[in-house]
Amino acid sequence: MKKHILLTAAALSAAVSFTSCDDMLDTDPRVTEMTSATFPGKPADVEALNTALYAIMNTMGGGDADTQNPFYWWEIMSDNCYGSGGLQDNKVKAMHHLTTMNSNQYEKPFIILYGGISRANTIIETIDNVPWKESEKAQRDQLLGEAFFMRGLYTLWLTQLFGDVPLITSTIITDEMQQQVSAEEVIYPQILSDFTSGKNLMGTKTHLSNPETSGHANKFTAESFIARAWMFWAGFYKQVKELSTGDATINLVEQEGCPGGSIAKADVVAALKDVVGNGGYSLCEDFRSLWQYSNSLLWDEAHDGVGHAYEFIADMDRSQCFDQPGMGNGNTEELFQIQFMNASKWNIDGADAIYSTARMYCNYLSVFWALRVNGHNGDRNFTYPFTNGWGQGTPSCNIWDDWTVAEANGGTNSYTDIRKKGSLIDGVSDNPEIDYEYVKDCCEASGLGVKKYNGVCLDANDGDNEPWWCKAPGYASSSLDNKMQGDHFEDFYLMRYADVLLMLTELTGDPQYMNQVQRRAGVPETGYSLKAVQDERRWEFVFEGLRFNDLRRWSGKDGGESCLAAKALEAQNGKQIAVKGPGKVSMKHMTSSWAKRYAATDGFLAKPQSQITLMNGKLEQNKGWDGSPETQYVDLYN
Numbered sequence: 001m002k003k004h005i006l007l008t009a010a011a012l013s014a015a016v017s018f019t020s021c022d023d024m025l026d027t028d029p030r031v032t033e034m035t036s037a038t039f040p041g042k043p044a045d046v047e048a049l050n051t052a053l054y055a056i057m058n059t060m061g062g063g064d065a066d067t068q069n070p071f072y073w074w075e076i077m078s079d080n081c082y083g084s085g086g087l088q089d090n091k092v093k094a095m096h097h098l099t100t101m102n103s104n105q106y107e108k109p110f111i112i113l114y115g116g117i118s119r120a121n122t123i124i125e126t127i128d129n130v131p132w133k134e135s136e137k138a139q140r141d142q143l144l145g146e147a148f149f150m151r152g153l154y155t156l157w158l159t160q161l162f163g164d165v166p167l168i169t170s171t172i173i174t175d176e177m178q179q180q181v182s183a184e185e186v187i188y189p190q191i192l193s194d195f196t197s198g199k200n201l202m203g204t205k206t207h208l209s210n211p212e213t214s215g216h217a218n219k220f221t222a223e224s225f226i227a228r229a230w231m232f233w234a235g236f237y238k239q240v241k242e243l244s245t246g247d248a249t250i251n252l253v254e255q256e257g258c259p260g261g262s263i264a265k266a267d268v269v270a271a272l273k274d275v276v277g278n279g280g281y282s283l284c285e286d287f288r289s290l291w292q293y294s295n296s297l298l299w300d301e302a303h304d305g306v307g308h309a310y311e312f313i314a315d316m317d318r319s320q321c322f323d324q325p326g327m328g329n330g331n332t333e334e335l336f337q338i339q340f341m342n343a344s345k346w347n348i349d350g351a352d353a354i355y356s357t358a359r360m361y362c363n364y365l366s367v368f369w370a371l372r373v374n375g376h377n378g379d380r381n382f383t384y385p386f387t388n389g390w391g392q393g394t395p396s397c398n399i400w401d402d403w404t405v406a407e408a409n410g411g412t413n414s415y416t417d418i419r420k421k422g423s424l425i426d427g428v429s430d431n432p433e434i435d436y437e438y439v440k441d442c443c444e445a446s447g448l449g450v451k452k453y454n455g456v457c458l459d460a461n462d463g464d465n466e467p468w469w470c471k472a473p474g475y476a477s478s479s480l481d482n483k484m485q486g487d488h489f490e491d492f493y494l495m496r497y498a499d500v501l502l503m504l505t506e507l508t509g510d511p512q513y514m515n516q517v518q519r520r521a522g523v524p525e526t527g528y529s530l531k532a533v534q535d536e537r538r539w540e541f542v543f544e545g546l547r548f549n550d551l552r553r554w555s556g557k558d559g560g561e562s563c564l565a566a567k568a569l570e571a572q573n574g575k576q577i578a579v580k581g582p583g584k585v586s587m588k589h590m591t592s593s594w595a596k597r598y599a600a601t602d603g604f605l606a607k608p609q610s611q612i613t614l615m616n617g618k619l620e621q622n623k624g625w626d627g628s629p630e631t632q633y634v635d636l637y638n
Contacts, residue, residue, distance in 0.1 A: 040130055046143050049123050053150050054215065055360075056116035060109060061338040061492050062360035065368040065392070066091040068108040070157055071492065071545030072365060072393060077603070078548040079568045080399045080538075082444040082577070082587070085372070085392035087638055092392045093443065094633040097590045098597035100606050100625070101633035106161070107608035113158040114168065120151035121171045138203065145201030148257060149217045149225070152194030156229050159183045159191075160549055163604040163622055166615075178618050184237040190253055191229050197257030198222035199271070207330050208280055214330060214339075220279040221336045223271035224495050227503045230268050235553030242530050244509035265507060272504045275335075276513075281497040282332045283520050287422050288313060289320045289327040292490045293456050295468055296321040298385055307459040310385045312421060323472060329490065333497035338363075340489045342469075342476055359486065366467070366488035368392050369450040369543070371425070372442060380457050380464045386425065387455030387465050387484050395424050395448040397575040397587075398568075399542060406535060409524070417523050423542050425449030443637045444587065445578040452543050455488055498540050506533045530554075552603045561595040565603065569594035579637050590634040600624030606631070 040046045065072040066089070075081045076096050083093030094101040124147050132140045151169075158165060164180050167187050181187060199222035207214035231243060233250060240246035247265045254260035275281065288294040294313045299321050301307065302314040313321075322328035329339070340363045371383050372391025380387075403420050427447045456468045465484045469475055498517050505514035505528060514536055515525040521539070526532045537550055548565075555563035561570075570593060576584040589597070601624035612619045625631055 038129075040126055043130060043132070043136060043139060046123060046127055046130060046140075049119065050143055050146060053116065053119045053123065053147065056112060056119065056150075056154065057338045058340070058360040059112055062340060062362055062364050063108075064359075065365055066095070068112060069365065070109050070161055071494075072368065073161075073605075074545045074548040075543055076393050078551065079572060080396060080542055080547050081393045081450075082396050082446060082572070083392070084394040084442070084444040084446075085390055086441040087443060087580070088441075089390070089392050089443070090633060090635070093590070093636075096393075096444075097633075098594065098601060099591060099631055099633050103606070103609035103627075105608075106605045107610060109161060110158070110608055110611060113154045113161075116154040117151055117158075117168050118171065120147045120154065121169065123147035124151070125171055141201045142203055145198045145222075145257060146217050148194045148201065148255075149198030149222050152191045152198065152229070153225060155187060155194070156191050156225070159187050160232070161605050162607050163602075164620075165607075166619070178615065180619050184233070188229065188233040188237070189251055192226060192233075192250055192263055193253040193255060193258045195222045195226045195229060196252060196263070197255055199226065199257075201257040204278070206280060207334070208332065215337070217336060220275045220281070221495060223275050224335055224500055224503075226263070226271050227268045227500075227507070228495075230263055230265075231503065231507070232549060232553045234265075236555075236557050239556035241554070241556065243507050244528065244530070269504065269507050272500055272507070275497075275500050276504070279335075279497075281335065281500070283497060283501075283516060284320070284327060284331050284333055285520070286316060286320045287418055287520055288316060289322060289324075290331060290333075290493075290496075291422065291452050292322050292328065292468070293385060293451060293454070294320075294322045295328070295456065295472070296323050297458055297460065297468055297471055298456060301385075301459050308380075308384045334491065334493060335495040335497060335500070337491040337493050337495075339491055342487060342489065362486050363453065363488040363490050363492060364485075365453045365492065366455040366490065367485050369394075369453050370455050370484075371449050372445075380459075380461070383457070383465075385456050385458070385468075386449070386451075387457050387467055389455065389484070391442070391445075391449075393450070394444070394446055395450060395543075396572060397446045397448075397577070398572055399538075400424060400426075400446070400448055403539065406539070413524060415523050417521050417539060419521050419539050419542075421451075423450070423452050423539075425451045425454065441580060443579055446575075447578070450543050453490060453492070455484065493544055496541075496544075499546075502533060502537055502540065506530070548603065557602055559599070559602070561599045563599070566595040566598040569598050588636070590636050591630045591632065597624070597630065600630070 040049060060069055073095055076083060076092055083096030085092055090101050091105060094105065127140060127144050164183050166178050167181050167190055168177060169190065198217060199219050202217060202219045202222060204219045206218055234240045234243060234248040238248040240248055249262050249264040251262045252258055252260050284290055294316060296318055298310055299313055299316060299318055302309045302311065320327055326332050341361050367389040370387050370389025373382050373388050407417055408414050425448060457465060458468050458471060460471055467483060467487045469487050469489055470483055501513040501516055505511055509528045511526065511528040514533060517536060517540055518525050534554065538547060551565035551568055555565040559565065572587055572594060573589065575587045577587050579585050601622065604622045606625035607619060607621055612621060
């Protein structure tokens with residue numbers, strides 16, 4: 001298992017933050033000093049800035065998921081998850097019902113992502129302050145390419161969350177740059193230009209060939225995200241409903257690494273085929289190898305005949321366990337990911353709460369998605385092999401029911417998809433004693449749990465609810481006394497090779513790429529159809545933050561209440577859920593309906609009112625967020 005990037009003192013001092021003295025785009029004066037002609041002065045300074053640039057992802061992926069993790073949010077807003085949790089967990093339920101509990105609920109990612117963009121701009125503008133030697137040109141180009149790529153990535157997430165926003169491409173922010181601009185016509189051309197610069201400037205080394213590049217973007221990462229961004233733009237904004245037969249062309253911006261020109265479907269397909277042909281990536285043979293519940297310590301317990309035994313992984317080849325070479329963190333299909341390390345501590349708020357949340361070093365999704373048990377807090381006898389936690393964002397009945405229908409396959413050729421039990425915890429069949437759905441303050445409980453990112457415990461743990469990492473070779477404890485909340489280091493996948501394959505089939509109509517993913521899952525191989533691709537993407541990537549934006553791009557902007565996304569979300573209505581005990585009630589929307597709320601917003605969130613106020617008319621609220629009763633959180637369960 002690899003250990004992960006630690007922020008250096010220099011990187012921390014290079015952090016960019018926003019203040020409210022004039023508007024949201026003010027920067028910390030420390031950075032102004034550091035971006036003068038005196039800094040960066042040597043390659044190590046740029047490396048430090050680069051580390052700080054990547055740390056933005058940890059701030060989102062390792063902080064409180066209900067306030068700053070957009071990947072978690074996109075699962076909660078989809079038909080894969082309910083808000084759930086306890087009676088007091090109102091933020092996550094407001095999000096699930098596409099409402100807001102206050103006018104600034106969604107502010108943190110707005111600020112964090114602009115901070116990341118500013119860090120990238122600092123590198124892009126100052127990298128040649130360093131007197132690079134000819135022998136250092138590859139290093140210089142790699143660092144510059146990563147800065148362009150990360151600026152594009154942070155801008156992509158920002159606009160997918162909030163739509164039309166100011167596009168910031170300089171550390172000197174003019175009045176014109178502060179104006180909200182069209183995502184379709186201005187922002188996506190810049191995103192795809194940044195990814196193109198990254199593709200042309202970065203090298204091809206991966207963590208498979210060079211452990212020192214583990215966690216960093218490369219040419220193949222950029223090519224994969226060119227596809228993801230272009231497909232969203234073409235589907236959502238240009239309303240190309242089926243990309244295998246449709247096309248759209250987007251013009252690029254001329255900048256270093258990007259000579260201008262345009263990108264159409266043929267260019268996207270060529271980029272993905274380069275990843276397949278030259279990237280050296282491959283699917284892990286066993287889907288379970290991707291996830292920490294397949295670690296070798298738990299596998300050993302399944303075979304030692306003593307105590308508990310987790311039968312779901314007992315038939316695996318031990319060499320394919322999560323912590324074995326080529327599996328788990330650093331596996332053969334991992335193109336890009338958020339990495340974590342054992343440096344967490346219970347420092348929720350500091351002088352600058354946006355950037356100093358020290359729990360960011362652990363994968364805090366393992367706490368939010370962990371099991372909520374009834375009266376047996378910390379007792380592994382009721383959760384083994386999983387740890388317990390907040391139980392927020394539990395899987396919906398919809399994902400289980402829809403998957404069961406797919407497996408039945410019309411009753412003629414039924415099959416078992418290993419990804420179903422490999423992704424979801426069934427509170428009955430995984431462990432008959434798990435009764436987390438009956439907690440007295442539970443809400444929207446389905447009886448299911450997220451398996452992919454749930455924390456994992458062992459019989460061998462000294463403390464009942466300690467994660468398995470505490471027994472892993474080379475483990476060094478975090479400084480957080482409660483290890484259940486601080487010692488989770490499973491990578492969060494942002495791009496897997498399986499996604500490259502499924503995007504290729506969707507773009508070309510050639511099923512051979514999708515068939516590889518189906519074979520790995522042990523399901524029947526099918527010919528191409530858009531419905532087949534849609535299903536495979538849902539089954540393969542459930543709980544990885546992709547479903548909601550997939551639904552949006554298959555629906556198109558202004559799709560209305562009859563579009564695919566609206567109908568998928570509305571299908572939650574009437575499902576049987578547990579609330580405050582074992583009795584079941586029918587799920588209902590808290591203000592109107594999911595179809596109406598999706599149609600009203602197109603899936604965009606409310607821009608934070610504090611930032612709208614600071615921008616003094618330059619930033620406009622998104623449609624569907626006018627403050628009317630339909631937009632406001634209502635407590636259904638107290």
